[in-house]
Amino acid sequence: MRTIVKNGILVLPPGCCRADLLIENGKISGIGENPDGTGAEVIDAKGCYVFPGAIDAHTHMDLQSGPVRAVDDFYSGTVAAAFGGTTTIIDHIGFGPKGCGLHHQIAEYHELADGKAAIDYSFHGVVQDVSDELLEEAAALAGEGTTSFKIYTTYDYKLDDAQIYRFLKRAGSCGIVTAFHAENDSLIQYLRSRYVSLGKTAPIYHAESRPDDCEAEAVSRILHLASAAGGAPVYFVHVSCAKSLAEIQKARAMGQKNVFAETCPQYLVLTREEYKRGGGEGLKYIMSPPLRTREDCGALWKGLALGQIQVVATDHCPFNFAKEKQLGKNDFTKCPNGAPGVEERVRLIYSEGVAQHRITVGRMAEVLCANPAKIFGLYPRKGVLLPGSDADLFLLDPGAEETLTVSGLHSAVDYTAYEGKRVRGAIPLVMQRGKVLVKGRTFLGTRGGGQFLKRKKFKGW
Numbered sequence: 051m052r053t054i055v056k057n058g059i060l061v062l063p064p065g066c067c068r069a070d071l072l073i074e075n076g077k078i079s080g081i082g083e084n085p086d087g088t089g090a091e092v093i094d095a096k097g098c099y100v101f102p103g104a105i106d107a108h109t110h111m112d113l114q115s116g117p118v119r120a121v122d123d124f125y126s127g128t129v130a131a132a133f134g135g136t137t138t139i140i141d142h143i144g145f146g147p148k149g150c151g152l153h154h155q156i157a158e159y160h161e162l163a164d165g166k167a168a169i170d171y172s173f174h175g176v177v178q179d180v181s182d183e184l185l186e187e188a189a190a191l192a193g194e195g196t197t198s199f200k201i202y203t204t205y206d207y208k209l210d211d212a213q214i215y216r217f218l219k220r221a222g223s224c225g226i227v228t229a230f231h232a233e234n235d236s237l238i239q240y241l242r243s244r245y246v247s248l249g250k251t252a253p254i255y256h257a258e259s260r261p262d263d264c265e266a267e268a269v270s271r272i273l274h275l276a277s278a279a280g281g282a283p284v285y286f287v288h289v290s291c292a293k294s295l296a297e298i299q300k301a302r303a304m305g306q307k308n309v310f311a312e313t314c315p316q317y318l319v320l321t322r323e324e325y326k327r328g329g330g331e332g333l334k335y336i337m338s339p340p341l342r343t344r345e346d347c348g349a350l351w352k353g354l355a356l357g358q359i360q361v362v363a364t365d366h367c368p369f370n371f372a373k374e375k376q377l378g379k380n381d382f383t384k385c386p387n388g389a390p391g392v393e394e395r396v397r398l399i400y401s402e403g404v405a406q407h408r409i410t411v412g413r414m415a416e417v418l419c420a421n422p423a424k425i426f427g428l429y430p431r432k433g434v435l436l437p438g439s440d441a442d443l444f445l446l447d448p449g450a451e452e453t454l455t456v457s458g459l460h461s462a463v464d465y466t467a468y469e470g471k472r473v474r475g476a477i478p479l480v481m482q483r484g485k486v487l488v489k490g491r492t493f494l495g496t497r498g499g500g501q502f503l504k505r506k507k508f509k510g511w
């Protein structure tokens with residue numbers, strides 16, 4: 051089967067060019083002025099950018115979080131992703147039972163995702179303990195295509211500094227990238243209980259109890275642990291504030307290599323003022339780290355433009371406002387942490403980033419497509435429009451304007467954090483491996499049509 055995408059503007063970082071794209075057997079086979087498209091089905095991309103399929107390197111589909119479960123499973127969550135231009139997710143899997151090995155949760159997530167995911171997918175492993183046996187298992191999993199793992203410095207299965215050092219030492223020698231949720235657990239626990247004991251239980255105290263210094267301190271500590279462990283690659287998920295970014299830049303200035311930073315649209319677009327919304331709506335924005343200030347948003351945009359931040363992912367972790375989020379109605383500490391965003395991401399970054407001249411369209415393709423593919427071992431199969439790459443792409447019509455509203459989105463969740471927001475840019479077509487997944491408002495993919503992706507080991511940036 052042959053397809054030709056004609057008349058579009060291909061986004062080939064660092065820039066763009068007007069060219070046609072020929073697709074054969076699910077792969078890109080030619081790029082140019084007039085590749086021989088005889089007999090090919092024609093997709094007219096006139097007036098549109100043609101981006102590589104976006105990669106979301108941070109989702110939580112079907113996540114069990116304490117007593118509640120994220121409301122998107124691997125089908126509804128990946129359909130929503132597809133409508134938003136995302137054709138690959140790398141999911142951060144939930145914790146398993148105490149004492150389980152690293153394979154346990156990977157196997158569990160294959161059960162959850164296989165036969166359901168509508169787009170291609172992979173998993174980051176999760177480290178909830180460290181032992182010699184477990185380090186062997188991590189090395190083995192890397193050989194099986196799971197080449198990144200996540201460590202938490204807060205929540206139930208947080209690791210201590212020696213455990214983190216031991217893991218990094220081994221990870222660095224076997225091509226593993228270690229992702230970190232960085233927050234200072236001890237101070238946060240103190241502040242949370244202190245606010246609750248004072249009767250300060252409104253959503254704003256979620257932000258007050260997790261100040262930016264808590265994040266920046268943990269980022270700094272991990273950078274030093276990685277340096278002590280021989281410069282193992284580290285990737286900070288959801289960097290939310292200027293102080294964390296300053297710690298990352300300081301380490302780089304000292305010569306530390308393989309330090310990667312991710313942020314998310316909510317930290318670029320929203321601020322802590324959302325927690326003060328009436329009607330308990332502040333609960334919609336309870337996520338960790340919390341939303342910060344307008345100055346932090348500005349520092350993150352600048353970090354994206356200057357190459358200090360490599361990736362924009364979503365941390366999509368949806369709980370219904372009418373149900374699960376209400377657990378925090380009288381006490382923010384009882385509210386499940388997380389917010390949806392998998393479908394909104396690409397349009398928000400175009401509208402708030404490119405259309406507002408904060409980043410270029412080429413930079414947008416780097417942070418949404420190429421960089422996550424490079425860091426997590428999917429490049430050049432994913433993340434780029436090159437001959438031989440999977441024909442994953444989306445069209446973005448820069449002339450269109452839309453209003454984000456929950457009824458127009460496809461997640462199972464009952465709200466969007468961006469309700470009523472006008473965005474520039476629409477996504478009229480999405481394709482995966484040469485097949486049209488989304489056309490206009492119609493989903494043409496299939497349940498289980500996504501493939502599990504084994505990833506390559508990290509070999510330097």
Ligand SMILES: [Zn+2]
Nearest residue numbers: 108110142365
């Ligand atoms: Zn997360």
